[in-house]
Amino acid sequence: MPGNERYPGPRRRPGSKKGPTKGSGGRRRKGLEGRGPTPRAEDRVGHPRARAKARAEARAARPTHAKRLERAREGFAVPADHEVVCGRNAVAEAARAGIPIVRVFMAVSAESDDRLAAVVRRATLLGAPMVEATRLDLEALTGGAAHQGVAIEVPAYEYVRARDLLERARDAGRTPLLIALDRVTDPHNFGAILRSAGAFGADGVIIPERRSVGVNVTVWKVSAGAAARVSVARETNLVRTLTALKREGCFVVGLDGGGETMVEDLALANAPLVVVTGAEGAGLSRLVRETCDVIASIPIAGAVESLNAAVATGIGLYEVDRLRRTARAEDADAAGATGHAGGA
Structure with missing residues (x-):
């Protein structure tokens, strides 16, 4: 229609600097790059797996x-x-x-x-x-x-020699009673053995330097202070030490479930003794067993396979102490009877 030829839409003002453009000029580059791969669940902030991972790392960082x-x-x-x-x-x-x-x-x-x-x-x-x-x-x-x-x-525990234990007992006028441990590595067993040794008058415990537990804080605790009263000797070779004690007049008695002599029938109780206990399960080693004069056993019910080292040693020491007390009582009765006969 004549007079309506005007351009439909806004007109650019004369002198405007903006001209026709081609492309974005890099203004949308980040948008075109995208956000990358989706992170794993444990790496997403606030995700339950991320919280669980943080808790696990905190636990691992705590000192053991x-x-x-x-x-x-x-x-x-x-x-x-x-x-x-x-x-x-x-x-x-x-x-x-x-x-x-x-x-x-x-x-x-x-x-x-x-x-x-x-x-x-x-x-x-x-x-x-x-x-x-x-x-x-x-x-x-x-x-x-x-x-x-x-x-x-x-301070560090001061070990003695096996010969020292023997000489101390003889100097005190006692019949020596020593304990030797063959490959006992459990400190709880060792501590309990020291406690039994103090209760039944043993003169000391002998342990080897290798494959054996020493006197440590657990042994002190379990022994209830017996480690302060019962001396411990540490020797390089247990078999050689037992052989030397035999030359000094001691008899070596090994405690083992397969022994032919029952511990309550032990005829050597009044002699100088070394009672040897092996590790639970493994028992006495071959060379130590061959060095023993007698292998004594403790009768137990068939339902129980074996006793641990501490229990076996405690029972063995009790039986030795009982046999010695019985022998002393019989000697005293015999001496009293002889005195009455002489007076008559």
Whole structure:
């Protein structure tokens, strides 16, 4: 229609700089690149699997008992060859036995416990410092043992020789009774054996240097302080040591389930004895078994396959002690009867 030829739409003003463009000029490059591959579920923030992964990493970062023990030792500067004895009975027994005390770690008061008061007095006489520690410190320092709020640092255990044990018994006028352990590696068994040795009057325990547990903090704890009273000899070769003791007049009795002699019928109880116990399951090694004069067994029910080293040693020591007491009583009765006859 004449007069309506105007351009339908906005017109560019004259002098405008914007002209026709071709392409985006790179302004949409990021949008064209995209966001990449979809991340895994455990890498997405807020995803349940991501939260589970974070919890697992936190648990892994927590120090284990071994790490805590190592850190506590480093924090308290405990030398590697020193032992930390814990528990009120074990600590009190060590103090009564005169074991050198380097330091006392306490998380409780000694006023309410006579045993701890004795430890404090002993430490004071020795000039050993008292170190205040938390229960968590003691738990780490003792490897998670039941410390009961107290622990002491003692020097490395001083082993003796088997000949020393024999000479001490003879000097005291006793018939020697020694215990030898063949490949016993469990510290709980060793600690219980030391406790039985102290209860039944044994003069000491002999262990080999290899394939055997030594006197460590677990042995101290399980022995309830008997490690402070019963001496331990450490020898290079157990068979050679047993042979030397036999030349000194001792009889070697091995405890084994296949023995032909019952332990309650042992005829050598009154003689100088070395009672040998082997590891549970493996028993006595071949060379040690051949060195024994007698292999004695403990009668047990058929439903039980074997006894562990600690139980077998305790029963053997009890029987030896019973036979010796019976023999002494019979000798005393015989002496009394002879005295009455002479007086008549």
